[in-house]
Amino acid sequence: MKIIAADAVPESAGAEKTLQIPNDAELAELVASGALEGVQRVELQFPKFTDGRAYSQALLLRRRYRFAGDIRATGDVLIDQLVHMHRSGFTSAVLAPGVNADAAQRQFDRYSAFYQGDVLEPRPLFAREAA
Structure with missing residues (x-):
């Protein structure tokens, strides 16, 4: 997972198409309208660290809608959330101001290994060991 400090200069978008999705957006409607066509990065907002709707959005984007581009966490992103973000499908995160990258x-x-499956490895540990 790519970690970006809050005070770091944002990457230039260049030819990269970015879509910012609000927490209350209906992903099914966005996909049906073609909003994800040609998008290389989706930015999901964490307005407060206690608001976890972006986790669900990232999981849906990866599993249901097969989005293969960069999913970036923005907003109130704390270090404690990074591992779960990565397991939910995020590939980059901009840390909240004052958080040490x-x-x-x-x-x-x-936290390098997990019993349950996730976006990165859908099989649980027992299935991975049996294979």
């Missing part, structure tokens, strides 16, 4: 890797080192 260097400490983010420690979270990934601390």
